[in-house]
Structures are given as structure tokens and as C-alpha cells.
Amino acid sequence: MKKSMKKIIALLVVSILILGILAACGTDDGGTPTAAPTSNTGSTATAAPEPPTENQSEGQLLAEQYGLPYTPLSEAAPIEFSYFIRDPGTPPASTNPVIGAIETITNTKIDFEYLVGDLETKISVMLASGDWNDFAYFGGEARPFMDSGLCLPLSDLMEQHAPNLRSHFSPWWELMKHTDGEIYTAEIYSTPTGREYINEHWGTCFWMQKDVLDHFGRAPADLDEYFDFIREYKELNPTIDGVPTIGFEVLTEGWRRFCRDNPPMFMAGYGNWGGGLPDNQLSMDKASTISSRWTQDWTKPYYQKLNEEHHNGLINAESLTRSYDDYLATIASGAVLGLSDQLWNFNNGMDPLRAEGRWERTMLPIDLTYPGVTPKYLDQRAFTGSNGVILNKNISDPVRAIQYMDYLIQEPVNRFISWGIEGVNWYFNAEGRIERPQEQRDLQSEMKWQDDNLGRTLYNQFPKMQGSYADGNATTAGDQPEEYFAGLQPYDKELFAKLGIKNQTGLMRSVPAEWPVYYPYWSMAFEDGSPANLADQRVTDINDRYLTQLIICPANQFDSLWDEYQTALAGTGERDLLDAMEEMSQARLDAAFGN
Amino acid sequence: MQKRKLGQTIIRQRELFFMIIPVMVYVFIFSYLPLKGWAMAFQQYRPQRDVQQWVGFDQFTFLFKDAAFFRVMRNTLGMSTINLVLGFTTAIFLALMINEIRRKNFKRIVQTISYMPHFLSWVIAAALISDFLSSRGILNTILVNLGIVETPIIFLADKNAFWWIFGWGNVWKSVGWNTIIYLAAITSIDPELYESAELDGAGRFARMWHITLPGIKSTILVLIIMNMGWILNAGFEVQMLLGNDLTIDTSETIDLFVIRYGINLRNYSLATAMGMFKTVTSIILLTAANFASKRFAKESLV
Numbered sequence: 001m002k003k004s005m006k007k008i009i010a011l012l013v014v015s016i017l018i019l020g021i022l023a024a025c026g027t028d029d030g031g032t033p034t035a036a037p038t039s040n041t042g043s044t045a046t047a048a049p050e051p052p053t054e055n056q057s058e059g060q061l062l063a064e065q066y067g068l069p070y071t072p073l074s075e076a077a078p079i080e081f082s083y084f085i086r087d088p089g090t091p092p093a094s095t096n097p098v099i100g101a102i103e104t105i106t107n108t109k110i111d112f113e114y115l116v117g118d119l120e121t122k123i124s125v126m127l128a129s130g131d132w133n134d135f136a137y138f139g140g141e142a143r144p145f146m147d148s149g150l151c152l153p154l155s156d157l158m159e160q161h162a163p164n165l166r167s168h169f170s171p172w173w174e175l176m177k178h179t180d181g182e183i184y185t186a187e188i189y190s191t192p193t194g195r196e197y198i199n200e201h202w203g204t205c206f207w208m209q210k211d212v213l214d215h216f217g218r219a220p221a222d223l224d225e226y227f228d229f230i231r232e233y234k235e236l237n238p239t240i241d242g243v244p245t246i247g248f249e250v251l252t253e254g255w256r257r258f259c260r261d262n263p264p265m266f267m268a269g270y271g272n273w274g275g276g277l278p279d280n281q282l283s284m285d286k287a288s289t290i291s292s293r294w295t296q297d298w299t300k301p302y303y304q305k306l307n308e309e310h311h312n313g314l315i316n317a318e319s320l321t322r323s324y325d326d327y328l329a330t331i332a333s334g335a336v337l338g339l340s341d342q343l344w345n346f347n348n349g350m351d352p353l354r355a356e357g358r359w360e361r362t363m364l365p366i367d368l369t370y371p372g373v374t375p376k377y378l379d380q381r382a383f384t385g386s387n388g389v390i391l392n393k394n395i396s397d398p399v400r401a402i403q404y405m406d407y408l409i410q411e412p413v414n415r416f417i418s419w420g421i422e423g424v425n426w427y428f429n430a431e432g433r434i435e436r437p438q439e440q441r442d443l444q445s446e447m448k449w450q451d452d453n454l455g456r457t458l459y460n461q462f463p464k465m466q467g468s469y470a471d472g473n474a475t476t477a478g479d480q481p482e483e484y485f486a487g488l489q490p491y492d493k494e495l496f497a498k499l500g501i502k503n504q505t506g507l508m509r510s511v512p513a514e515w516p517v518y519y520p521y522w523s524m525a526f527e528d529g530s531p532a533n534l535a536d537q538r539v540t541d542i543n544d545r546y547l548t549q550l551i552i553c554p555a556n557q558f559d560s561l562w563d564e565y566q567t568a569l570a571g572t573g574e575r576d577l578l579d580a581m582e583e584m585s586q587a588r589l590d591a592a593f594g595n
Numbered sequence: 596m597q598k599r600k601l602g603q604t605i606i607r608q609r610e611l612f613f614m615i616i617p618v619m620v621y622v623f624i625f626s627y628l629p630l631k632g633w634a635m636a637f638q639q640y641r642p643q644r645d646v647q648q649w650v651g652f653d654q655f656t657f658l659f660k661d662a663a664f665f666r667v668m669r670n671t672l673g674m675s676t677i678n679l680v681l682g683f684t685t686a687i688f689l690a691l692m693i694n695e696i697r698r699k700n701f702k703r704i705v706q707t708i709s710y711m712p713h714f715l716s717w718v719i720a721a722a723l724i725s726d727f728l729s730s731r732g733i734l735n736t737i738l739v740n741l742g743i744v745e746t747p748i749i750f751l752a753d754k755n756a757f758w759w760i761f762g763w764g765n766v767w768k769s770v771g772w773n774t775i776i777y778l779a780a781i782t783s784i785d786p787e788l789y790e791s792a793e794l795d796g797a798g799r800f801a802r803m804w805h806i807t808l809p810g811i812k813s814t815i816l817v818l819i820i821m822n823m824g825w826i827l828n829a830g831f832e833v834q835m836l837l838g839n840d841l842t843i844d845t846s847e848t849i850d851l852f853v854i855r856y857g858i859n860l861r862n863y864s865l866a867t868a869m870g871m872f873k874t875v876t877s878i879i880l881l882t883a884a885n886f887a888s889k890r891f892a893k894e895s896l897v
Contacts (some may be wrong), residue, residue: 067668118835118858127861128642143860148643242665244731252840317752318730321839528861529639541663548840 009054039341056431059105066101068416071392071407073106079400080109083389083461084133086141088324090456098455100421103271104411108404109356110135112457119255134395137461140386142185143525146161151184152391152398159184161399162406165463168193172383174591175517185388186405186463192381194468198417198512199484200504202343204272205365205377209337214495219366219507223267223302226368230337231536234314240361243335247314250306252548256345257540260547263340263543264302265293269373272514274522275536276581281376284516285593287585290578294543300562306551308560317552334361351447359491367508378510381466385588386523389462405462414465417455418476426477434480441487444477517592518585531573538572636868642861654868667852670758670845674829677762679822680840684768687815691803706778710771717768721836724764725751733832754842761833761846776818777811784810816888824877825882 056064059074091112094356104108112134114121119141126132127144138145145151155177158166165186169176172191205472207536212233213219220226230247235243251259265273270281277296278288293299309315330336331349339346343365353361367375395401407413419426419434425444429435436444443449450456465475475481475484479486484503488496501507526532546565553561605612636654638647658664689709696702712720726732728750735747750756788806797805831850838846849869857866 118854121854124858124861125864128863130643148641150643316730317749317841320841321725321749321751421597533860537856541855544840545843552841 002422011404013398023437040323059107062101066416067419068105068412069410071106073108073403073407076107076400078107079111079115079397079402080111080399081134082111082113083135084113084137085281086115086119086136086138088116090451093452096452096455098417098453099458102408102455102458106407108400110458112461119355120297132392134271134392134401135389135461136386136392137188137389140523140525142386142388142390144528145314145390146184147527148179150236150393152393152395152401153182153184154186154391154402155183157398158186162402164409165402165406168409168463168465170315172385173429174234174594175383175385175588176388177591185390187388188461188463189387189466190381190384191463192467193465194470195472196381196512197474197479198378198505199269199481200343201365201378202378203377204258204266204340204342205508206263206368207338207343207346207363207381208338209361209363210445210492210495211360212337212362213507214360214497217498220368222371223305223368226267226338227305227312227314227504230314231312233337240333240335242334246316246319246330246336247310247338248306249319249322249327249330249336249339250315250548250551251322251324251339251341251345252320252544253322253324253327256324257544259341259345260341262545264296266367266375266377267302267369267373268296268298269369270374271376271379271515272520272522273470274520274524275539276521278521281519282516285589287518287582287589288516290521290581290585292569292574292578293435294539294574296447296568303547303550303562304558307553307555310552311351311555313548315551320548320551334358339363348447351384355446359489360495362506364504364506365508367510370505370542375508375510376513377508378505378512381513382515382519383517384523386525408458408462409464411465411469414459414475415469415473417459418464420454432471432473433482434477434481436477436487438486441483445487445489459488516585516589520587521581521585524581524584525578526577526584530578530580535573535575535577537567539577542568542572630733632869633655633871635864638864640801640864640867642863650864654864655835655872657865658872661856663847663852666844666846667849671827671850673758673845674761675826677758678765678829679819679826681762681766682773682822683771683815683819685766686773687777687811688776689770690781690811691807693778694781694807695772695799695803695859706771706774708771709774709822710770715768717832717836720764720768721833724760724767725837726762751837751839752841754845757838757842760837761829766834767870776814780811780814781807781832801870812892816892820881820884820888824881826880827873827876828860 041464057074060070063070063074089112091114094100095274119138119325123138123141123144127150128259130148130150132145132150136142136145142151144478158169168191169187172187173183176185177186178184183528206223208220208226208229212229215233215236216229220229227248234247239245251257262272265277270277273281273293275293276290277293278290280288295361306315310317319330328346328349331339331346334353353359365377366378369375389405391398391401408417415434416422420440422428425440426434426436444454459476467479474483477483496502497505499506546561546568550561550565552557610796635647637649637651639650639653640647693702693705696705715723717793727734729735730747730749734750735744738744739747750760785807789802789811792802792806827849829848829850831848834846834848834851835854838851853866853869856862857864
């Protein structure tokens, strides 16, 4: 009896050990993609390659079928790269015809990995271990990777192997250089080409549910009236489809805290500058001095107003405790009447509403300001230098990677991944304009369908043409005016007629503003451990602690809490941050004007 | 009794020694090898660099001078204490109750249900808790419909409630699991004690008080001593998942502070200094608890 017990225990121990060893082996190769070593096809190709006429590869045939240019990658060995994206999301369906075609033509598979959990922590772990993806998009958080020498230098690679990419970037080439003079990031937004079309505003604004606007037949003139509209509508409709009506949402989670922080700055007539306030925001050839944006005369009234509306029951304390996912889910209920946000940040929340055909519950932007202020909510697309894809210096084949990006930036390919397959997703009409069949317009109104059937993921995550092509067509369906209007829902057409507006931006008074090269300050990143970096974290912490509290504190305590907030701010060393921004503004001017 | 030599003992108990090898290897690799990283606490560590700059005790000075330090220290100790007291009393209480249940099937059902939450990750548990406490959640629905409150209470926006949400959340999640060890200890109590106590006229509660509790006293003490070592570890998952700007004054713990100012700002040295401080304090607390227990209750861990 005793002996058999021992045997059983011994067996258990051994099997646990074996399991452990197996598990350890399993994780070994899980981290980095194991791209098979490839024949170095690319290193010799520089000038426009000639397609071989005999023995055409599958990729070459497919490129011809879709009218895409030839690439030597069609004959190369298959390779796989991983790509980390700093936002939560789901990769496109494996059946995606557009992405599948690009994969076959270039023999390059991109494996998209989306953020799970906290971005900052993820970045820190990647930095400390030096183990990260082949491609990555971190938005403004890429700087530490460059400072730590983990990034692949791109200047020479682009000069030698990517003529199209090189010429695409030529207007901003000097601005793209890091402090050490090397280029590490390939900008994927804010490199406009051709003409700009603005049918829709995707940036910061106050947003109001269409049904509220429909009820009043006009846009509110100022913040007071905005909340008056919401109050009156909420009294008439205490619930919307069974869900208690929510007056105004304020998102505070993580880096998306801009929903809480930014409105006063816009109300005072500034653009989306970020963490500092330029004393002269139109100082084009000289860096503006910078003040704190939290101590201005116009900062306090906004939060005082929110506090008032909290006590009026329009802003729920619960809204301030929501995570980003909860926030989107709340918007998806259709019960939210107003919010201040950037459209790209909450658009996914409206997707279910569109899918259910509840168009009256989606929102329109209104650029509210303080009295007598000219609103500057709209930007001309400007180069920011901080929204690029960076590459890992240990990537298995740098030349293949840069050639892949070079292929995507070519106009026919870029049109293919943005608009889709000619004859299926779109066609040229008699005037040479790109048009979509009506059933495609309906299908494409849903973002998820676009993810799974168009090349949107590739288009978004790699350097691209934004604006218009050589033939004048817009680079995306949303930007093409005819398509935008034809794609409008009957409900929207009716509402727009009632409000007397043409498109989504109709209620806005802003004129697209042109900014100095050092705009915006939020695109500036400072070295780890520098005083500016520490001050930045401190100011953020103080804002988190006080600004949210100020919205819900008892009305009679508002003033004393505000004074406490101002005292706490004074102890953060914010000046270090502002000084560093001034310095970096000057550096950008120097780079742009070649001083 | 004859004293055996060490070598003989080892040979006699070779199976036991063999079985402990994996654990020792594990502890060596994961607990002792990383200690060399403590050097970082005295450096201004930059990743991916070969040469590091030594800065002495600068990181510790920064830590102890920061106004936030005492706040996070208070929060950590507060939540740990609540957790410790609630955790022990509820688990012992539940173990005693379960032990008194006569019907085996019912007993099993109670046990299974009570330790099910243990297997949920905190991400899911936190989502359930925040749903439970939300304005349209079950708790508020009950309170409003019974007329106890007029408008729903936003529990998660109340910074005075956070410690208790944390404490009771922990109880819900782990109470069933924690009873297992007490139930095991209870089974080792000699049934004859109960029989003779019954003959002497002891009722149910008298038996629980005079036999069951003293019977598991040593288990309880050992667990308390071990848990003293964890008192600076109030964790960060719950606080990160359930905390928000409104409750940050009471929800930010040492670990969260390290994440914000250490990991997220890539100041790995500060994070290491904090880790060192926690470890040293834990060892002191553990030793003190062990000493006190040896002195007053004649029970000890080592």
C-alpha cells in the first residue's frame, strides 16, 4: 500500500516536471515570428524593375489581374512580419480578399497584434527586454525606442530601396529626423498629398445627438444653450428605448483623458495643441513662448459649468468612472445626448447604432466657443512627425520590409487597399470619378465589414496617400464628396435639409487652420528621466486627481478645491515641461527652414 | 533515541529530498537569481546600455521625499489590514459553518459554489463587481426598489467606500478557497474529543469554541505569520481595474505608484528601489510576527 503510494507520487512529480519542460519549450518560440531566412532578392533591385515575361508567378498574375504594378517581391520567398498596434482591436478576417491579394503579390504576410491591457506597461516591458515586434505603431510613445537604439534606421534604406516612399516623404524629410539626425519613423498619418477634402470632422468637438438637433431644428449657440437643449430634451425623454437618458459623457480613462482636458482650450479659440499653450499660436517663423493651459482665466469656467450640470443631473458621476470599453458601450446604447471627444475615439461606439439603423441616435459636431472667440476646431492636415510606424533593428529582412512599404505607397496599390477591388467595390464613372455601387455603400457603412473586406487595416497602418490622387479622386470613400453625399442615409439627408446644412461639418463655424511647423505640442516626446518627462507625469497626475473631482464636488466647495488644485499644480515643476517644448519648437523650425 | 548522522538521514529520506529538488531549482531561478538586479536600485538604469551610471541612494531619497509616498503607503496598509482581518474571520467562520453541515451533498454544493470565484481572473471578477455596484446593477436596483435610497448610489465614485469594496470583493473571491485548509485541519481533530464533549453536555457552539477552534489554532497562526510577510502587497490589479480618478486618493497602492512613476516612465531603478524596500520590510514583519507567536502562543514557522 505504502509503496504503491510512493510510486504514484513519483509518477506525478515526473509528469509535472515533463509538463513544465514542455511548457518552457513552447514559450521559447512564441515571442518573435520565425520568418524563414529568405534569399536576399531585394538588395540588388533599385531602379524600376522589369517584370519577367516567362514563368509568371502567381503573385505577378494576380497583380496583372487587378491592374497593380509589378514588384520583384512576387518572385521572392514568402516571409512573415509581425506588427504591433497601440490600440485594442481585432485583426482583419483571414478571408479578406484585398489583404489576401497583397499577401500573394508581395509574398509578405503581416501578422497584426493589438493592444491588450495597459500600453505604457507594455512599452516598458518591450524596452527593458528589447524584445518586440518587427513593425510597431506607438503613436507619440515611440521616442524611447529610438533613444534606446532599438529602431531600424530608415534613411539609407529608403534612399536605396524605396524610391516611391522616398519621394512621398521628400517635403518632410528634414522634419522626420530624430535628434541624432537619423530617420526611424515612417509617418502614416499627416503626410497629405494633392487636394484636401473635408466632408467629415474626425477631430475634437462637442457632439450632440441628431435627434436633439432635430427636435430644436438648429444648433445651440454656446455652452449654456448646449446644456439647455440637453436638459429640455432629457426632460421630455427620460428614457431612450428603455435606457435612462444620459445628458453628457466625460471620458477620463488613461491617455484618453483629453476628452476631459481639452474642451476649454478649444473654447478659448486654440487648436489641438496638447500640453502647452502657445502665447502666439500663429507664430510661423519664430517659436512661440508657452504658458500653462491649466491656469488660464478660461480654464475654470468650463469645469464650473460641468460641476453645475452635474448637480443638475446631466452629468452622472458614473460616467467619470467608466473604462474606455464601458464608454463605447454606453454610446452604443443610444442614450447619450452629448459629449466632447474626437470622432475617431468614439466612432466605434456608434457602429452598433448604424447597424441597427438608429441613425437619429448618432451624433453631429458643434464647435462651441466662449463668446466672441473664433473657433479653430478644424486643421489643415499638418505634419506631426510622431504618428509613424517604426521598425525593429532585429527585423529578419530590412530590405524586404522597406520594399513592402514602398509597394503599398504606389498610387494604384494605395487605391486598391483604400477603395478595394475595381469592378467589385468601386468603378470609374463616365467622368473618371470613383464611384461605389449602392449596395457597397450600404455594406461599407459598417466599420467591421470594411475591416474584413477592404484593405483598411493595411491602409491605416502603413505610409499612405491622404488627400487626393493625381486624377483628382479622393484617397478614401469618406473624403470623395460625391460618394459622401450618395452614401448619406435618407434620415441624414432629411435632417441636413431641416438644419440647412450640406454635410456633417455643416454646424461648425471653424475654417481649416494652418499651423506653424511646431504644432502640436502633444506630438513632442521627451527623453526618459528628463525633468520635462517627470513634470509631464506630475501634471497629468494632478489633473487626474483634481479635474475629475472638481466636476462632482459639492458646488460650495468648488472654489476652494480649485485653489487647492492650483497650489498643487504650482508644485509640479510644469515650467520644465514648457521650456522643453519651447526648445523643441525651435529645433523643428530650424529643421524645417534649414538653419 | 539514537542520533543519526546527517548523511544517513539524507539517504533514509532520499525520496523526500528528491522531491524537493524541483522546488529548490524553481526558487533559485525565480527568487535568488533576479536578486542581482537589485544593483539597479543604486543606478540610473537605462535599458539596452552596457555601462550604467551609479547614483547611490538617490532613488530611495526620491521615493521617501515624494508627497505621494505616504498616501500610497497608508492605502496599502489600510487595504492589507482590512483584507487580512476580513479574510481570516470570514474564512474561519465559513469553515466552521460548513463543518457543521450534516448533509454531504448540500455541503459539497456550498463548498463548490463558494470557491468558484477563486478561479476567475481579476479582470473578470472586477467587471462583475463593477456591474454589481453600477447605478443599474443589482445592488442599486434592490436598494431603490425597497425604498432604502431614492437615487442609485455610485459606489465606485465614492473614495471612502473603496477600501471596503476592495475588502469585500476579496472576501467574495477567495473565501471559499481559503476554507479548504481549515476544513483539512478540522478533519485531523480526533472525533473522540467531540464524543466525550457531547457526553459532558457540550452543545454545538461549545464544541466549536472549545474543540474545533483550539484544534485549528496552529494552522491559523502559521497562516497569519505567513500573511504578515504579504502585508505590503495589497496588489494592484483590483485597484487598477476598479479604481478611477475619483477614488485615486484611496485606491493608489505602492504597486500602482511604482507602475506610474517607475515602469511607465521607464524609471526601472525607482521600481527596483521600491521592490527592495518592500522586501526588506516584509522580512522584518515576518520575523517579528514569528517571534511574537513563538513567545506568546508557542507556535512558530521556523
